Amino acid sequence: MLDTWTLLIIDDCAADRKIYRRYLLKDPHQSYQILEADCAEEGLALCRKVRCDVILLDFCLPDMSGLELFDRIQQEIFKTSIPVIMLTGRGDEEIAVQVMKRGALDYLVKQNLTQDVLQLAVRNAIKQSCLQAQLLKTQERQRLIATTALRIRQSLNLEQILNTAVAEVQQLLKCDRVMVYQFAPDTDGKIVASSIESYRTVALCDRVAAGDWGLGAGDKETRRQGDILITREEFSQSPLPLIPRGGPTFPNPHYPLSPEGAPPSPIPHIYELGLCNCVNLKEQFNTKANLVVPINLSNNGNPTPKLWGLLIAHQNSGERQWQIDDAQMLNEVSVQLAIAIQQAELLAQTQAALAKEKQLNVFKSQIIATVSHEYRTPLTSILAAASTLVKHSQQLDEYKQQKFLGIIEQKARYMSKLVDNMLLVNQLELEKPKFKPIPLDLLQFFSDLIEQERETAGDHHELIFKITGNNQEFWGDRGLLQQIFINLISNAIKYSPDGGNVEFHLIGKESEVIFYIKDQGIGIPMADQENLFQSFSRGSNVDTIPGTGLGLAIAKACVELHGGDITLSSEVGQGTKVTVSLPKLFPKG
Helix, strand or coil: CCCEEEEEEECCCHHHHHHHHHHHHCCCCCEEEEEEECCHHHHHHHHHHCCCCEEEEECECCCCEHHHHHHHHHHHHCCCCCCEEEEECCCCHHHHHHHHHHCCCEEEEHHHCCHHHHHHHHHHHHHHHHHHHHHHHHHHHHHHHHHHHHHHCCCCCHHHHHHHHHHHHHHHHCCCEEEEEEECCCCEEEEEEECCCCCCHHHHCCEEEHHHHCCCCCCCCCCCCCCCCCCHHHHHHCCCCCCCCCCCCCCCCCCCCCCCCCCCCCECCHHHHCCCCHHHHHHHHCCCEEEEEEEEEEECCEEEEEEEEEEEEEECCCCCCECHHHHHHHHHHHHHHHHHHHHHHHHHHHHHHHHHHHHHHHHHHHHHHHHHHHHHHHHHHHHHHHHHHHHHCCCCCHHHHHHHHHHHHHHHHHHHHHHHHHHHHHHHHHHCCCCCCEEECHHHHHHHHHHHHHHHHCCCEEEEEEEEECCCCEEECHHHHHHHHHHHHHHHHHCCCCCEEEEEEEEECCCEEEEEEECCCCCCCHHHHCCCCCCCCCCCCCCCCCCCCCHHHHHHHHHHHCCCEEEEEEECCCEEEEEEEEECCCCCC
16 A cells, blocks of 8 residues: 655646646556645645645746745745745746755756656655655654763663663653663562652562563563564564564655665554563553563673663553654663663672772771781780790799690680681681581580580589470581581680689570570670671770680671571670571472
8 A cells, every 4th residue: 555645736727737637646656645726825825734745836826936935835834844846837047046046856847847757756855855854853863862861871870870761761752651670680570760650550560570571581482473482582682672564655754764665664562562471561561552672781792782671661541653763762772771771880890899898908907906916915925935934944843834835825726716717707708608508416516515615614614505495407517507606605705704604505496496605704785785796896895805806707607607697685794695596407409
């Protein structure tokens, strides 16, 4: 089916008008609706009523010249250029120059006019008009897109970028709603920005599975007849939404030219895009028309881009015939949005790296300060004991020699443990060691540790071990669990300088085990308790009791690797109780 073009003939000669009509209606390539006027005023009146695609204008009219009428038409009625072909009975080159300078598209001499010449001249006029209209439309589109892109990229905050993008695109496309949908690593995703926050489907569609978009990882499911099969990988490589061919035959000023010369048809709604299982989409979002383009990020030099998400335009208030220009504009905005997203993510990664580096530098400074402080006292003791042994070994009996050797051994063990704690904290803070669970007999495990602590605790402290409940079928990391116990029990002993009971209670439940260590020591001021699980934090009342402030931080990190929880309650002068709960982890598969 041919497009119909509106053509106006303004000529005072009825016979000439009849000839032009006959010539044009015989054109096999075009279809015309032809209007006629025999004077300038009648021609102006018709121009005011009807949008004409081409005007055939006689140079000599009874009420004014063709040039005067041409100027009035351009100035008064059509603010944009309309193709005008000037007709004259005189082959005057000077007149032809004037006509072309005024902006007429062509100049034909009536005596030389044939059917083929007129048909070709009108077809060329329509074609040039379409090209010019498309150029103007493209320039305007580029201007709008550039403005939109500038506003989108004014910020490096991802949330602000997305909110600006949906608001600007809604204005650009003049649609009801625009939103950004982001895929998650597990192939599901969520809406991360919407131009209308109060839109009722936001709550209903807070999460949409990638499968609902027909973007499953590799599977191609059969769609209804006429749909296009597309995988997630194909979608990420598609530069534009997939739009069906066909529709009006060229030329038509309302459509851009395609490589084949025929414009695509408008896009009624997302069913015709072949991008997804659109029944789910349309039902979930309660919209009548949807236009979707991918947001593709560059993939570290990989030619296949990374599909970050989707930019979606909705129209709900009545049917909408999406045009190819709408799709192109949305796609170009998605490219700019992808650049802005990538810049924002790069900035966030850089800031995170700088923050981590700053944290590492602070941590190193704390390590240096702690080591220099905590090493000085034991080193002094070791040097004093060693010097005494070297200088006065002949005068010392065996008991005193063993005493000095014991001091050296004790202080060396303290320094070794300090180094071990530093290395472990560094590993926990920066490298996050792997959790390696194995089945453990908790009764035997903790009994052995309690006996080891009793050997070093001395006579001032009594270690009490109580067990209740079912402690079987527990899976844990032996090394991490040992760090939890040793740090908590050594703290309980160390911060009970006057001795007393140190209780260890192990309570087995159906899906978890709970144990707590309770002492009768100096306690912890309430103001200090909030920060005690941070590295290098100690209570303000420790006085001269040695320590690094690493024990609770190590215990907390090891508990979290088990997926457990640790809490602390304390009262100054009454003691401290630390409670740990750990899930009974069963191996998967």
